[in-house]
Amino acid sequence: MKLHRIGVAILIVILSVTLAGALAELPSVEQRTSTSQLTRRVIDGGLQDTGALNLVSAVLFDYRAFDTLGEATVIFAAVAGVVMLFYQAPLHPSSIGLSMLAKRSLDSIGPFVFLAGMYVVLYGHISPGGGFQGGVILATLTILISIVYGLETERRLLDPTFKTTLESSAALLFMVIAFGGILTGEYFLSNLSAGFPRGEAGSLLSAGSLAPLNAAIGLKVGAGLALIFYSMVKREPE
């Protein structure tokens, strides 16, 4: 046992030294010609290419939208795994939530949390934010409700079946928009070139398919994370 630990320690030291050496060798930012080329193109041409003011969203939902589909699918796979793992566990029946004070506070801030979430999702192509971030905010709202009002109330408001349906439909919406590119004779996930309207830069309805893709990811991530939380806490306490 002890020998084993010493061996592991030696391995970790070797690994760290090698990695540190590799990092020390790396070029500084000014020296990195090829990556700066890539960055320059996105900064200079991103708005022209995608119509989005938020260039991070332009990369996530246009240039590399296929990765985003993959990342959202990672969350989908995680949700499926968690739901399945905790499937057998029964619902905790007697959850009455916190005091009235907490409930009234949530009543007043809840709508604003929802608004903030929706804002971050829908303005993802204009200002910092986007589907992933906004979706997480929306999911926290369901978590707040389960803690403050109790899980039973949350379940009545948002049935797990409804969440699953919402998550799946959002994912399918993404697919429909993505296939729009093929139907117009362009490529999978084509945006402006497939005829999605460019709109006026900075307005809500601009940047072609970016906004609807953001909305789809927002709903999918929100519903998915809410489902993960629900599945994990519904366990009966020991």
Next chain:
Amino acid sequence: MNDPTVHIPVIVICTSLIGAFLAPVLGKYRPALVGLMARLIAPVNALLLVILLRYVDAGETFHYYMGGWAPPWGIALSVDYLAIYVALIIHLVSAVILLYAKDDLFGEVRGDLHRWYYTLFLLLVAAMTALAFSHDFFNIFVFTEIATIAACALIAIKPKKECIEASFKYLILSTVGSGFILLALALIYMVTGHFNLTLVAQNMGAAAEAYPLNIMVSLALLIVGFGVKSALFPLHVWLPDAHSSAPSPSSAVLSGLVVKIYAVVLIRIILTVFGGEVLAAAPIADMILIIASVAIIAGSLFALAQTDIKLLLAFSTVAQVGYIYMGISLLSETGTMGGLVHIFNHALMKTLLFLAAGAIIHQTGLRKISDLDGIAKRMPITMAVFSVGALSMVGIPGFNGFISKMYLATGAFDAGKPVFILVILMSSLLNGLYYLPIVVRAFLGTNAEEGKFAKDELPLSMTFPLVILGLACIYFGLLPGSLLELVRKAAHYLIAV
């Protein structure tokens, strides 16, 4: 306007994804339809891939740009022979497994979880297909993650302690592997400035000169990362438990397909991206060759010691992954062909063996090899196809395993390393030692029940896939012509670069 055929890779990936998205909702209201949908998607996609193959045969291989963005800005899919070959294997084999899963699942997975099972299965198929086609480092990482999570969940779906434990072990080790891969990608991006495999390959020479340590470290990280996921010895420790405790259809897909996809991705990266210069600077190929040889021998020896039939099959997979690595790191045309053709042949045989073992467990509940004496009297069809799989594994002429071994041996000879022929021969001997006794005792065992041969008490949906796989093993052992032609083209893609 594009010819619609060029979209087939995307369509194949996305139909599986759409199926996965639909399954949980559809399964809630119409449970029967989910399985039907899953069973339709795989063969239809296989058909589409055949059309794509014809198209590529008539013209040439091409790259598909997602969203129309050419690299370096966008993500490219490489539609080459290797990708089509691997994708075809994935869809053909999973079509058979899904057919089998229809009735087998009822014995192993709770009824109301079936929809989630199909979701995860389709996600896994989609991710593997994307890995076969992807020509972009970060894209490869993303789909590696999907495949990892889906594979872990497919093991844990059985409500048993050992499944959860095996899945957890797999998850932890696999995640460490993912971390290594991500780190390697970051280093590669920093020194070459690209994610696209072709562009990285173009910048590799200059980068290797300016930052030799970075390139070596990233190569090492990639080998370890994908090595864990493809169970390259000695990084295989998670595999036996994971593959033996999972439901039989999961075992079949994990052993038959998943580990090899990572091997293909790693080999594609090493050979086409790092290329000759880096391989010449360090004896990477020879190192993999030695590791693979150890894997072949050690995996077989471990398998010899097993008493549980599914554990035996799982350890045998460790050895068989070694064959694939060995063939390709021989760096000769015939050797590469041997490694690639073994991906297909092993997918057939191991799927067959796992499904046959699953059928035995389904009907009799027996898992211990010593309990299987005379089992052929009760399950003649299952044991007959099991024998076909076992004979293929040993490499008897006339079965498909022989073709792989012949090419591997010729490849070793062509590469001027005849010592590896000895490894192959030794492993065949070991394979014979642990597979043939099962077959012999099943047919001639002493505690065979009195009376005549009975018929298998299996539903047609389980015997039919078994028979199909058994016939395929024999067919590709006798007439491997068309398969070898495709494999030759795929091998040329790997070696030509």
